[in-house]
Structures are given as C-alpha cells and as structure tokens.
Amino acid sequence: GALVYQYPRRTICKSGTSMRMECQAVGFQATSVAWYRQSPQKTFELIALSTVNSAIKYEQNFTQEKFPISHPNLSFSSMTVLNAYLEDRGLYLCGASPGLPYQDTQYFGPGTRLLVL
Amino acid sequence: GDSVTQTEGLVTVTEGLPVMLNCTYQTAYSDVAFFWYVQYLNEAPKLLLRSSTDNKRTEHQGFHATLHKSSSSFHLQKSSVQLSDSALYYCALSDPGGSWQLIFGSGTQLTVMP
Numbered sequence: 001g002a003l004v005y006q007y008p009r010r011t012i013c014k015s016g017t018s019m020r021m022e023c024q025a026v027g028f029q030a031t032s033v034a035w036y037r038q039s040p041q042k043t044f045e046l047i048a049l050s051t052v053n054s055a056i057k058y059e060q061n062f063t064q065e066k067f068p069i070s071h072p073n074l075s076f077s078s079m080t081v082l083n084a085y086l087e088d089r090g091l092y093l094c095g096a097s098p099g100l101p102y103q104d105t106q107y108f109g110p111g112t113r114l115l116v117l
Numbered sequence: 118g119d120s121v122t123q124t125e126g127l128v129t130v131t132e133g134l135p136v137m138l139n140c141t142y143q144t145a146y147s148d149v150a151f152f153w154y155v156q157y158l159n160e161a162p163k164l165l166l167r168s169s170t171d172n173k174r175t176e177h178q179g180f181h182a183t184l185h186k187s188s189s190s191f192h193l194q195k196s197s198v199q200l201s202d203s204a205l206y207y208c209a210l211s212d213p214g215g216s217w218q219l220i221f222g223s224g225t226q227l228t229v230m231p
Contacts, residue, residue: 034219042205042224043221043223043224044207044219044221046219091161093161093162095219105164105167106164106211106219107164108161108162108163109161110160110161111161
C-alpha cells in the first residue's frame with residue numbers, strides 16, 4: 001500500500017533557531033508533494049506545492065527564504081523552518097501524490113509537530 | 118478562488134443515531150474532485166471518501182456522500198454513528214486549475230455520546 005512517513009514526529013526548538021523535517025513516500029512515486037501547516041486552531045494552510053523537476057510553488061504568506069523545500073526524487077522531500085518563532089508552531093503535514101493533477105489521492109504523513117519555546 | 122464551507126464547527130450525536138455533516142463549495146471549474154478526510158486525535162488526516170461524479174453516491178466505512186453540483190454540496194452522512202466515529206472531519210476539493218492542492222473547509226468536530 002501507499003504510505004507516507006514523516007520525521008521527526010515531534011520537535012521542540014528555541015525561538016530563532018531552525019528545524020528540518022522530512023517526508024518519505026513508500027509504495028508509490030511521489031511526483032508531487034504538498035506541505036501544509038495545521039495551526040493549533042486546526043485550520044489548514046498550504047505552504048507550498050513541489051513537483052519533481054518543476055519549480056516549487058509557494059503560497060501567499062510563505063516564502064522559500066523562510067521554508068526552503070527540497071524534492072530531489074520520487075520518494076523524498078524535506079522542508080526547513082528557518083528562524084522559527086512562536087507563530088510557526090503547529091503540525092506540519094506532508095501530502096504526497098503519484099501526481100496526475102487533481103485526479104490522484106494525496107496521501108498524508110503523520111505530521112511533524114513543531115513546538116517553539 | 119475556490120472555497121469550501123463547513124458551517125458546523127461542532128456536532129454532537131448520540132450513539133446509534135444518524136448524522137449529516139454539511140459541506141458546500143464554490144468553484145469556477147466543472148471538473149473538480151471532492152474529498153472527505155477524517156482526523157483522529159493526534160493523527161494526520163486520512164481519506165474517507167472521494168468523488169468527482171455528479172449525483173453518484175460514494176460509500177466507505179459506513180459513511181456516504183453524494184456530490185450535488187446543482188446545490189454545490191457534498192454532505193457526509195452516516196445512518197448510525199459509533200463512539201469510534203468521534204473525530205474531526207474535513208471536506209476538501211481539488212481542481213485542475215494549474216495547481217491541484219487540496220482546499221480544505223474549516224472542519225467539523227463530531228462527538229458521539231454513549
């Protein structure tokens with residue numbers, strides 16, 4: 001079956017430091033990977049959409065300078081939260097898809113929960 | 118742009134009774150896929166249902182939903198809820214307009230009481 005793993009599951013970082021999280025797809029080729037943040041209030045925000053061999057598209061309010069993403073192959077993606085502050089806390093979800101636009105299911109990883117002190 | 122509306126933030130139902138969670142949407146596209154995701158406490162969302170066919174009932178794990186383009190709705194229903202159905206439910210859509218990201222509704226917390 002299709003599975004998505006995320007590492008670490010939970011992390012705490014000091015304000016102003018950076019934190020890298022990883023997403024790994026197993027059982028399918030993750031042509032596209034979307035990174036979301038779920039706030040403590042449970043709302044979702046799309047951070048960016050990454051497709052292998054294409055430019056990464058960031059949503060408004062999110063930038064590559066703050067959330068650099070790497071998607072080097074069809075099974076792996078990583079995102080770093082640079083200079084994390086309190087407003088960056090939340091559950092970061094990776095949603096990976098085999099890639100046909102809107103026709104394929106997005107499989108979610110368990111998320112990386114980020115706490116900022 | 119596209120939007121998904123879930124009007125109920127919290128729904129409480131007694132075990133064994135039916136439930137309907139509302140989902141309406143706005144989109145400029147005709148070719149759109151719709152989803153219901155369920156999120157249990159401290160877990161990531163999991164796909165419950167998906168549909169892109171008008172007036173076709175989709176079922177999974179006792180839940181069902183029918184896409185009605187005439188009323189722009191994709192309500193989630195279950196005829197007899199169980200305690201284990203208590204979770205956060207998200208309605209979402211994905212359109213072909215260049216980027217296919219999921220657009221989520223605000224979510225409905227379903228609490229099933231014994």
